[in-house]
Amino acid sequence: MTRPHFNRILLKLSGEVLMGKGQFGIDPETVTRMAQQIAEAKEAGHQLCIVVGGGNIFRGIAGAAKGFDRTSADYMGMLATVMNALAMQNALEKLGVDTRVQSAIPMASVCEPYIRRRALRHMEKGRIVIFAAGTGNPYFTTDTAAALRAAEMGCDALFKGTSVDGVYNADPKSDPGATRYDSLGFGRVLADNLKVMDAAAVALCRDNNIPIVVFNIREQGNLADVLAGEGTATIVQNEE
Numbered sequence: 001m002t003r004p005h006f007n008r009i010l011l012k013l014s015g016e017v018l019m020g021k022g023q024f025g026i027d028p029e030t031v032t033r034m035a036q037q038i039a040e041a042k043e044a045g046h047q048l049c050i051v052v053g054g055g056n057i058f059r060g061i062a063g064a065a066k067g068f069d070r071t072s073a074d075y076m077g078m079l080a081t082v083m084n085a086l087a088m089q090n091a092l093e094k095l096g097v098d099t100r101v102q103s104a105i106p107m108a109s110v111c112e113p114y115i116r117r118r119a120l121r122h123m124e125k126g127r128i129v130i131f132a133a134g135t136g137n138p139y140f141t142t143d144t145a146a147a148l149r150a151a152e153m154g155c156d157a158l159f160k161g162t163s164v165d166g167v168y169n170a171d172p173k174s175d176p177g178a179t180r181y182d183s184l185g186f187g188r189v190l191a192d193n194l195k196v197m198d199a200a201a202v203a204l205c206r207d208n209n210i211p212i213v214v215f216n217i218r219e220q221g222n223l224a225d226v227l228a229g230e231g232t233a234t235i236v237q238n239e240e
């Protein structure tokens with residue numbers, strides 16, 4: 001199927017992909033490879049902003065399961081995303097790409113606070129804005145932050161760069177027989193409880209008519225390919 005052309009996109013970068021072949025943390029070579037893909041997409045004329053996850057460092061639910069208070073654990077998860085954002089900023093700037101990090105939890109000596117109009121201005125000037133600390137609120141995820149920022153920034157689509165090449169009818173990591181969709185409606189994702197993205201994020205995109213494109217960002221060059229309407233991905237959108 002042909003995918004539409006998207007000009008301004010929000011890229012949701014899963015934290016998990018930043019650990020490369022490791023089991024935890026940030027792998028600098030992997031971050032550089034991701035940054036190269038992002039620089040390539042910018043070079044191709046796309047406007048980008050980024051939300052980074054934190055799953056390579058800390059997830060609130062996992063922390064709570066080990067006995068941390070859920071709210072504190074979620075704040076720890078949000079702080080983890082700030083580390084990933086700084087790593088990505090560093091890698092992009094080494095490639096000569098202008099960036100700004102904006103955090104939903106203000107930390108004045110580290111990065112800018114999230115200010116929507118300022119973020120829009122950065123994008124107009126050709127900078128890539130990296131949004132850190134999710135929504136700034138516990139009990140949310142960076143998927144929801146991505147949907148929220150995509151709506152606020154007037155993005156044409158939310159690109160979820162992850163470790164699977166699209167949306168399947170079951171989790172392909174636990175069900176080898178799962179089959180991939182090329183495209184499907186928001187309603188199917190919600191009705192079948194497909195966990196590639198959390199339901200709040202999917203509902204926010206549905207209500208604001210923002211298509212979600214799920215693709216494997218571990219494959220070098222895939223971001224540019226998928227943006228050009230090629231490569232393997234699933235598009236989730238409102239159906240006629």
Ligand SMILES: Nc1ncnc2c1ncn2[C@@H]1O[C@H](COP(=O)(O)OP(=O)(O)OP(=O)(O)O)[C@@H](O)[C@H]1O
Nearest residue numbers: 014015016053054055162167168170171194195196
């Ligand atoms: N129906 C499905 N189709 C595709 N992937 C699915 C499905 N159900 C569950 N998944 C899983 O969803 C995961 C995608 O989410 P991802 O790992 O990017 O997590 P995240 O919470 O968005 O990011 P982070 O790693 O920062 O926590 C894949 O690893 C995949 O195994």
Ligand SMILES: O=c1ccn([C@@H]2O[C@H](COP(=O)(O)O)[C@@H](O)[C@H]2O)c(=O)[nH]1
Nearest residue numbers: 053054059060074077078134135141142
């Ligand atoms: O708005 C938000 C976003 C994130 N969190 C916490 O951070 C971690 C890491 O984010 P992932 O989406 O899992 O990558 C998440 O598990 C939450 O604990 C948050 O509280 N609020």
